[in-house]
Amino acid sequence: QVQLQESGPGLVKPSETLSLTCNVSGGSIDTYYWSWIRQPPGKGLEWIGYIYYSDNTKYNPSLKSRVTISLDMSKNQFSLRLNSVTAADTAVYYCARLRRDYGDYIDYWGQGTLVTVSS
Amino acid sequence: QSVLTQPPSVSEAPRQRVTISCSGSSSNIGNNAVNWYQQLPRKAPTLLIYYDDLLPSGVSDRFSGSKSGTSASLAISGLQSEDEADYYCAAWDDSLNGYVFGTGTKVTVL
Numbered sequence: 001q002v003q004l005q006e007s008g009p010g011l012v013k014p015s016e017t018l019s020l021t022c023n024v025s026g027g028s029i030d031t032y033y034w035s036w037i038r039q040p041p042g043k044g045l046e047w048i049g050y051i052y053y054s055d056n057t058k059y060n061p062s063l064k065s066r067v068t069i070s071l072d073m074s075k076n077q078f079s080l081r082l083n084s085v086t087a088a089d090t091a092v093y094y095c096a097r098l099r100r101d102y103g104d105y106i107d108y109w110g111q112g113t114l115v116t117v118s119s
Numbered sequence: 120q121s122v123l124t125q126p127p128s129v130s131e132a133p134r135q136r137v138t139i140s141c142s143g144s145s146s147n148i149g150n151n152a153v154n155w156y157q158q159l160p161r162k163a164p165t166l167l168i169y170y171d172d173l174l175p176s177g178v179s180d181r182f183s184g185s186k187s188g189t190s191a192s193l194a195i196s197g198l199q200s201e202d203e204a205d206y207y208c209a210a211w212d213d214s215l216n217g218y219v220f221g222t223g224t225k226v227t228v229l
Contacts, residue, residue, distance in 0.1 A: 044207065044220060044221075044222055045164065045207055045209075045220040045223070047217055047219065047220065050218075058216065058217065059217075060215075060217050061215060061216070061217065094163055094164075102152065102173065103151060103169065103170045103171075103210075104154075104211040104218060105154040105166060105169040105209070106154070106164075106166060106209075107166050107169075107175065109163040109165065111163050112163050
């Protein structure tokens, strides 16, 4: 059973960088696509991007200029960096496994971590 | 701004059937598989339907998915109180070159 667990600061100051890590257990990270999704309080889901095998990345066009997703195979982890954050980036951030076989779908999600952007 | 449109809410009595619509375009639903996710209150979403109408292992067969053209639907039969949740459709969008979610629908069991 694959399990994902997000970790990182729960509070980030405006204009600074949001950094989160997702630890993957129960499966190897070098075989699938790995995604970040976020959900502002009381709102819907927004896909941030994915990474596959270290250097194959794709990002939401609305966030592309500020986002970097990276992967550390030695630790079975992947990470999210979002630069120049504002209050609009306050959200629950989920890491997830993206399958790209029968279409594109997310079969495993982390529990989510709330990140608040505030001074 | 989501490119997949869902009704904000639907409600029905226990044991009845509800249907949730998801309207898109030729660049997403019209050309790619649709998925549905259930998000129980204060929980992470879980996969409910993939590849338009396939149920993951462990998902009740009271849930079913369908697609026609640029629209998709999720049906819940034999509605139960435990089905109260938010439901999201999703698909890959070829124009945006990214994964898009629907606006979400809150299901209330009366």
